[in-house]
Amino acid sequence: xxxxxxxxxxxxxxxxxxxxxxxxxxxxxxxxxxxxxxxxxxxxxxxxxxxxxxxxxxxxxxxxxxxxxxxxxxxxxxxxxxxxxxxxxxxxxxxxxxxxxxxxxxxxxxxxxxxxxxxxxxxxxxxxxxxxxxxxxxxxxxxxxxxxxxxxxxxxxxxxxxxxxxxxxxxxxxxxxxxxxxxxxxxxxxxxxxxxxxxxx
Numbered sequence: 001x002x003x004x005x006x007x008x009x010x011x012x013x014x015x016x017x018x019x020x021x022x023x024x025x026x027x028x029x030x031x032x033x034x035x036x037x038x039x040x041x042x043x044x045x046x047x048x049x050x051x052x053x054x055x056x057x058x059x060x061x062x063x064x065x066x067x068x069x070x071x072x073x074x075x076x077x078x079x080x081x082x083x084x085x086x087x088x089x090x091x092x093x094x095x096x097x098x099x100x101x102x103x104x105x106x107x108x109x110x111x112x113x114x115x116x117x118x119x120x121x122x123x124x125x126x127x128x129x130x131x132x133x134x135x136x137x138x139x140x141x142x143x144x145x146x147x148x149x150x151x152x153x154x155x156x157x158x159x160x161x162x163x164x165x166x167x168x169x170x171x172x173x174x175x176x177x178x179x180x181x182x183x184x185x186x187x188x189x190x191x192x193x194x195x196x197x198x199x200x201x
Contacts, residue, residue, distance in 0.1 A: 071119035075126040078111045082134025095138045097155065101162030104131055108166035112173035117181050123174040124167055131163050132156060 069077060085103045086095075093099055107130070112123040132152065139151035156163065 067114050068116040069114050069119075070116060071122035071126070074111050074115040074119065074122065075129065077114070078107055078126050078130035079133040081107050082130045083137070086134040086137040090137045090140075095140055097135075097138055097159055100135065100138050101159055101165075104134070104162055104166045105169055108170040109173060112170040112177070115174075117177065120174045120178050120181075124171040127167050127170045128163055131166060135159075 082104065085107070086100055089096055089100050089103070108127045111127060111130070112120075115123050115126075135155045136148070136152055139148070139155040
């Protein structure tokens with residue numbers, strides 16, 4: 001009689017886990033044949049910047065002080081700043097009127113930028129007064145009050161270009177801010193009108 005040969009069943013070796021592809025979502029097979037999802041975090045690039053990718057120039061401008069001065073506060077700021085700059089100019093450079101005129105332009109711009117929206121109209125009026133106050137140490141008049149007043153008037157007439165330039169800068173900045181304020185108010189009114197017209201559920 002022929003005897004049937006019996007073979008012992010061979011156990012299957014567990015399949016090795018396959019590594020997940022880099023930078024994506026891969027599946028790794030465990031020894032118990034259960035699929036396991038492995039999430040791999042994407043690598044950050046070297047050029048990424050903190051804070052949402054904002055350039056450093058914008059970040060520096062955001063850190064720049066942005067006060068809101070009243071009309072009187074802006075006038076005092078411009079007048080005191082120009083007077084102090086004129087005194088420094090008189091001590092260091094002997095009262096150079098060109099340097100004084102160059103310094104007057106950024107002060108005019110800051111005055112128009114820092115005045116509050118309700119007092120934007122006062123910016124072109126404040127700037128010429130500040131120029132006249134600050135020109136006193138630079139004018140260098142002699143002979144009492146009359147001589148000092150004549151020196152100030154002469155300096156204002158000779159350097160009227162700087163005066164007009166600073167006033168123009170302040171007027172342009174104030175006009176741009178006023179236009180933007182009017183547009184923002186119009187957008188707000190349009191949004192409120194659309195919200196009121198929507199049918200309520």
